[in-house]
Amino acid sequence: MEYRRLGRTDMLVSSICLGTMTWGEQNTEDEAHQQMDYALDHGVNFFDTAEMYPVPPKAETAHRTEEYIGTWLANRKRRDEVVIATKVAGRSQMTWMRGGPRLSKTQIHEACDASLRRLQTDYIDLYQVHWPERSTNFFGRRGYSHEPGADNIPIEETLEALGELVQAGKVRAIGLSNETPWGVHEYLRLAAKHGLPRVASIQNPYNLLNRTFEVGLAEMAIREDVGLLAYSPLAFGMLTGKYEDGARPKNARLTLWDRFSRYTNDRARAANTRYVHLAQAHGHDPAQFALAYVTSRPFMTSNIIGATTIDQLRDNIESASIALSDEILEAIEVIQEEIPNPAP
Numbered sequence: 001m002e003y004r005r006l007g008r009t010d011m012l013v014s015s016i017c018l019g020t021m022t023w024g025e026q027n028t029e030d031e032a033h034q035q036m037d038y039a040l041d042h043g044v045n046f047f048d049t050a051e052m053y054p055v056p057p058k059a060e061t062a063h064r065t066e067e068y069i070g071t072w073l074a075n076r077k078r079r080d081e082v083v084i085a086t087k088v089a090g091r092s093q094m095t096w097m098r099g100g101p102r103l104s105k106t107q108i109h110e111a112c113d114a115s116l117r118r119l120q121t122d123y124i125d126l127y128q129v130h131w132p133e134r135s136t137n138f139f140g141r142r143g144y145s146h147e148p149g150a151d152n153i154p155i156e157e158t159l160e161a162l163g164e165l166v167q168a169g170k171v172r173a174i175g176l177s178n179e180t181p182w183g184v185h186e187y188l189r190l191a192a193k194h195g196l197p198r199v200a201s202i203q204n205p206y207n208l209l210n211r212t213f214e215v216g217l218a219e220m221a222i223r224e225d226v227g228l229l230a231y232s233p234l235a236f237g238m239l240t241g242k243y244e245d246g247a248r249p250k251n252a253r254l255t256l257w258d259r260f261s262r263y264t265n266d267r268a269r270a271a272n273t274r275y276v277h278l279a280q281a282h283g284h285d286p287a288q289f290a291l292a293y294v295t296s297r298p299f300m301t302s303n304i305i306g307a308t309t310i311d312q313l314r315d316n317i318e319s320a321s322i323a324l325s326d327e328i329l330e331a332i333e334v335i336q337e338e339i340p341n342p343a344p
């Protein structure tokens with residue numbers, strides 16, 4: 001397993017990160033603990049979660065994922081071996097969290113303290129803003145409508161709150177998620193201007209069907225040492241090939257919930273089939289092939305995998321040892337050129 005520096009911090013994280021958003025919905029507490037045991041024993045020292053998990057979010061399951069990690073930390077006594085990342089929710093209609101989460105100073109302190117209790121730890125290694133307070137391009141939104149004078153919590157207030165958490169020793173480093181190039185720049189500008197903590201990472205979607213991160217954000221990631229933590233590297237499982245020809249495997253995410261439709265339009269399906277066939281033609285498992293591509297990108301810090309079974313987890317972790325040939329990389333570019341980012 002390769003380990004990479006998290007931003008400009010002194011933390012080294014595995015190139016594969018264990019994502020946890022199914023725990024509490026598709027996975028039991030025992031299964032979550034088994035996954036953490038297996039991942040850590042096979043070189044993965046980086047676990048990513050969020051206060052709103054599991055997904056899909058709802059009042060009756062909210063916060064379960066952090067709680068499962070907390071019982072593992074309490075039982076295994078291996079806190080110093082892992083890097084724990086969690087997130088504070090941005091503005092939304094999830095009224096079961098603080099009456100509707102906002103990125104205000106008061107709410108960020110409240111959210112962090114609650115996460116610390118659930119995680120049963122004294123500190124969070126990486127505390128991330130899950131999505132912006134303002135209305136902008138995230139979760140696949142196209143176009144941009146500026147809202148001057150909108151009732152948004154200023155980024156400066158959010159960053160000041162995060163800085164207070166760092167000063168208090170509750171958080172070691174801060175990060176962003178679902179951000180734009182302007183948003184990353186603004187956090188960096190304010191940090192430099194006011195002597196506040198510098199963001200160490202950005203967690204955005206990135207996979208063979210959605211390489212929009214490469215436009216603007218890739219340069220930011222490399223030049224500013226704000227590396228990508230890639231989520232949805234398998235495009236909700238599409239790139240595994242298990243949904244080919246209209247298949248709907250039992251208990252799979254796209255089988256259970258219609259809301260996950262981002263990667264299922266006709267262009268995405270056509271591109272997906274070509275990537276699956278390309279992997280198979282070169283003797284690669286399609287999932288490992290897709291993950292290996294993501295992990296190899298120069299702006300990548302860690303590739304966030306998710307699994308509902310130990311077998312899936314094993315295969316995903318093993319992708320870290322796969323190097324794709326120049327011939328394969330050239331073939332990937334041909335598909336991308338002919339069907340560019342069909343599911344941004």
